[in-house]
Amino acid sequence: MPADTQSTLPQSNSRHKAGSSRFRPARVGSLSVPYLFMLPALVVYCVFLVYPMFDSLAISFTNWDGLSPVKTFVGLDNYRHIFNDPVAVTAFQNNLQWTAVMLVVPTVLGLMLALGLNRRFPGYAVFRSVFYAPGILPLVGIAALWAWMYDPNVGIINTLLRDCGLGGLAQSWLGSPTTALPSIMAAAVWQGIGFPMVLYLAGLQSIPPEQYEAARVDGANTFGRFWHITLPWLKETNIIVFTLAVIASFKAFDLIYAMTFGGPGTATQVLASWMYLNTFQYYHAGYGAALAWVIALISLAFAIPYIRVMTRRGSGE
DSSP: OOOOHHHHHHHHHHHHHEEEEEESOOOTTTTHHHHHHHHHHHHHIIIIIIIIHHHHHHHBBBBOOSSOOOOBBBBHHHHHHHHHOOOHHHHHHHHHHHHHHHHHHHHHHHHHHHHSSSSSTTTHHHHHHHHHGGGGHHHHHHHHHHHHHHOTOOOOHHHHHHHHHOGGGGGTTSSTTTTHHHHHHHHHHHHHSHHHHHHHHHHTSSSEEEEEEEETTOOOHHHHHHHIIIHHHTTTHHHHHHHHHHHHHHOOOOOHHHHHHTTTTTTOOOOOHHHHHHHHSSSOHHHHEEEEEHHHHHHHHHHHHHHHHHHHHTTOO
């Protein structure tokens, strides 16, 4: 090998090593800089989320009243009591009804609205905003609005029924065990249509137009294009909508508590409201914590598969 070539090799190796060092994370002491940037957020996360979460788990194994310094360990008694508590059983059944309605009605209506608004026509942006607007309103404000509408004396629903000659159908919508839960569900559906509509709009706009053009050439009608093109392309969107709807349904609290406080009787009681009442009104903090963990476990049962699907989607698998 020529001498001049040999003399250049050490220099090129040294330049390579010097260049590669630029991509190594800078270190301050024994911590790299990225970890230092993450440290404040990690501290806040642990103090305000991780610690309270494990503290509530510990409380769920006690009969603590939420006030006294003494916490008596009772093991799994609180969790066993959930299965023997008739109110908890009713609350769970109401949660299932709530989930079934919120899984079907807002999803179907949101998809229909997305299909109608997935095109440009005069005022299409206004209609999108109008249908999405209830989803960003405060839930307490929505509860107050619908509670006034359901008022048996001055509410607009009973007033319209009487003006139309259907006064026999007027009733105390939130005061009857038969109609209270469906009435709150109607308010929840009105508030919840906008979110799936936006998700479906995003999904529809990701479908290549060539798919529909090829289907038209093959003679597919509107329903055929919807069934064989739109629905398959919306598979991942459906997973997102269904999973978030189930998780939100088992965390339902605001509308129910603000409109009926779980009444009349236990007709509109759900797990979240029963947990709140036990913890902050009946001073059964241990039992309330157990109910909270049941809600969390049910939500995790749906959240973990959703996260795995979204992770595979992000990695391109």
